[in-house]
Amino acid sequence: MELPSYQSLQDLYFAAEAWFVTHVLTWGTAAQAAFILLAFGIARLISPAIQRKLKAKQSDLSLWPSIRRFCALSSELALPALWLILQLASLVLATAAGFPPHLLDIVASLLTAWVVVRFLTGIMRAGYWSRVVAFVIWSIAALDILDLLEATSAILDDLSVTFGDLRLSALSVVKGLITAGIMLWIATSLSKVLEQRLRQTRNLSPSLQVLSAKLAKVLLFTVAILAVLSTMGIDLTAFAVFGGAIGVGVGFGLQKVVSNLISGVILLLDRSIKPGDVIEVGQTYGRINSLGARYASVVTRDGMEYLIPNEDLITQRVVNWSFSSPEVRLKVPIGISYDSDVNLAIELAKQAAHDTERVLDNPKPTCLMMGFGDSSIDLELRFWIEDPANGLANMRSAVLLKIWEKYRENDISIPYPHREVILRKEPTAEGTE
Template sequence: MQQGPNLIALADNIARAWAGLGQAAMLRQLAVIVCALVVGWFIQQAWDRRLLQLDPEPLNSARRFGQHGAKRVLFPLSALLLVVAARGVLARYQPVHLLDLAVPLLTSLAVIRFVVFTLRQAIGRTSWLGALERFVSALAWSVVALYILGWLPEVIEGLDSMSVTLGGQKLSAWTLMKGLTMVLLTLLVAMWLAGVLERRMAGATGLDASVRLVLTRVMRALLILVAFLVALPMVGINLTTLSVFGGALGVGLGFGMQKIAANYVSGFIILIDRSLRIGNLISVGAERGVVKEITTRYTVIRAPNGIESIVPNEVLVSSVVQNETFSDTQVALPLVFQVSYDADLDRALAILVAVAGTQPRVLADPAPKAFLTGFGDNGINLRLGCWIADPQEGTLAITSEINMEVWRRFKAAGIGIPYPQREVRLLPPLSPAPAVEGLAEPV
C-alpha cells in the first residue's frame, strides 16, 4: 500500500512532536491538552450536578434525550473546543503538531459516545447491547485510524472494486457497507421515534391497554419499514431489485409460513377486538388459567398450579374460549353435598348457607343459596351455590375451607353423610331340573 499525503503528513507530525518533546513549544501543547481535559471534566461534573437539581427523569422524551445525550458528549466536546481554540492561538507563534493529532481523536470520542448513547436509547437494555456497543466502538476507531494514517481512500477503492451484478445493477462491497450503515442509522432513528411514541401511548389513559399495544407495535413496524425503504435509495440501491425477494417471501407465506402468518393476524384480531385481556380467567381446550401476556404470535396462560402454557393465537381465534371474567370477575362456585335420608333437611340447608356466609371471599350479593337437587341411591343430594369475585386466586382453597366447616357443623348437628349402601341377598341353591321322558340320562 502506497503512502498517501495524509500518511506522510501524519508521520511528519509525529516525528516533529517526538523530536520536540522536550521543547517549550511541545510542553505548552501538552499543557493545553491536559488543561482542556481537566476543564472538560469539571464542566461535565457541573452539568451532572445541575441535572440532579432538575427533574432527573423529565416526562418530555426529547428533553430527557437531550439532557442525557449532553451528559455523554459534554466532556469530549468541551475539551475539543478548548483544544481547537488554543490551536488557533498557538499556531500564530509555534508549530502545533500535537494539537493537530488531538483534534481528530477528541472528535472521534465525542461521536462514538453519542452513537453508543443513541444505541442504548433506541434499543434499550438487552443482553446483546454490550457486544453491539463494543463492535460499533471498534469499527469507529478503525475508521478513524485509517483516516489518520491516510489509508481510508485506498481501502474504500478496494472495497468498491469487489462487486457483483444483480438485476442489472452493480453492487459492490462498499455500496453494501454504505447501505448497511444508512439502514442502521435510519433504524436507530426509527426505533428512537417508536420509543417516544410508545411512552406517549402509555400515558394515554383514555385508550384500552390492548389498543395501545396494537398501535405501538403497528407504528414501530411502519417506522422500521419506512426507515428501510428510505435508506436503500440513499446509497443507490434500486428498490426494484428487491422484487425477487418479495416474490420469494410471498411464496413462503403461501406455503410454509401459513401458520405463522395466521398466528400474527389472529394476534392483531385479539388485541383489537379486546375479546381477551391480560388478567382474564379463560379455558380453551384442556388449558385453564389466567392470561399473563398477549403478543402478536402467542398468548401465555398461567394455570393455578403455576404452569404457563404458550397458546398460538390462531387456536384462540378458531376455538371456543370460555372467558370467566369477560364482563365481570364474578363466577359461581357450585358445591355438592349428600346427607342421609333421616337427616333434618331444613337444618342442613341452613348450615350450608351459614358456612358460605362466613367465608370472606364469598360475595354477599348475590347471596349464597342451598338447594335440594335430588334423591340418590345412598342419600339426599344438596347443592350450595355461592359467588366469588377473585377466581384468578384459585378455587381449591376456598372449596376446602367450606367443605371442612360443613363437615364440622354437620357432625355437631348430628347430620350424617351416608356411606355407599349395597343390599346383598343370599338365595338358596337351585334344585336340579326334573328329567324329561325320551331324553337320555346325563352320563
C-alpha cells in the same frame, strides 16, 4: 469485481508518505508526542479518584434517577474527559508560545469527537450497541480530521461487485450497515415510546393497545429496512419480481405462521380475549399474560407458562371467565344423610360460604335441594366470586372446609354409600340330600 486502480493506490501511498515525512519525522512532533503522553499519564493517575466519587453518587438512591444516570456515564468518560482538558491546556500554551501544535490539535480533535459521541450514544441505554455506534461515528470523524475520509471512501467505492444493472460496492455496504444500526435503533426506541404512551391511554382497550403497538412497530421497522436498502443503492422495484414466489412460499410453507398472524389480529380486533383475562382452553386454565403475533402467553396457577397458538384460540372452544364480567358463580355439591335436618344443613352451607373470604355478599350465596340420592339427600351450594384469576379449586376447598366444620358442630352427618346384599339359598333337587 472491480479492484482499486494502481494509480489510485500509488497516489494514496505518496500522499501518506509526504504527510508522514512533513508532520511526523520532526523534533516538534516528538515534543508534542511527549506532551500528549504526559497528559495521558496525569489523567490516568487522577481519573480513578474522580470515578470513585462519581460511583458513590451513582449509588445514592436519594438522588434523581437522571442524575444517577449522568454520574454513571460521567464515570465511564472520566479518563478521556480529563485527558481532553489537559490536552486543551497544552494546546493553549503551545499556541501562546508560537509553537506549531499540529499533532496536539489532531489529538485534541479526536478526543473531543470521542467524548461527545460517547456521551450522546451513552444516553441511548443500549449497552453494547451504543458502544458500536460510538466507535463507528468516531472512526468517521477521525478519518475526516486526518483528511483521509475522501481517500478511504474512494478505495471502498472501487471495491465493488456488479449483478446485472446493480452495482454493489464496499462503500454502499458500509453505508447500509451504519444506516441500519441508526434506523433500527430509532425504530426500536420509537416503538417503545409509543407502546408506553398507548398503555397510558385509557380510551383504548388493552387489545387495541396491543394491536396499535404491534402495527406501529411493524411500520417503523419496515420504513427502517426500506431506508437501508435505499441507502445501499438497491432498486426497491426489483422486489416486485419476487412477489409471485413469495406468495407461493406463503401458501405452502407458511400456512400456520400466516394463520396464527391473522388469527392474532382478529383476536385483537374483536376483543374476545385480552391481556388479563382468565381463560380455559382444553386442559389449560390460567391468566393471559400477553398477546403476540403468533401465540398467546397463558400463565397457570402452577406458575407454568403455556404458549397457545392464536389459531387454536379461534378454532377451539375457549371459556373466558372474565369476558364481560369478572364475576363467576361456582357450584359445590353436598350430600347429607336422611336423618339430618335439611333446612339446617342448607342454612349452615350458606353461612359457611358467607364466612369464606373472596365470596361476594351480592349476589348472595344460595343452597338448593337437588334430589334424593341412593345414600344421601343431594344439595348444591352456589356462590359468586370476582377474582377467578386467583384460583377456583382453592375457593371450593375453602368453602367445603367451612361446611365440614359447621356440620360437625351441628351433628349434620355426611353418609357413606350403603349397599344391601341379600343371600338367597337355592332349592335343592328332589331326591338329593
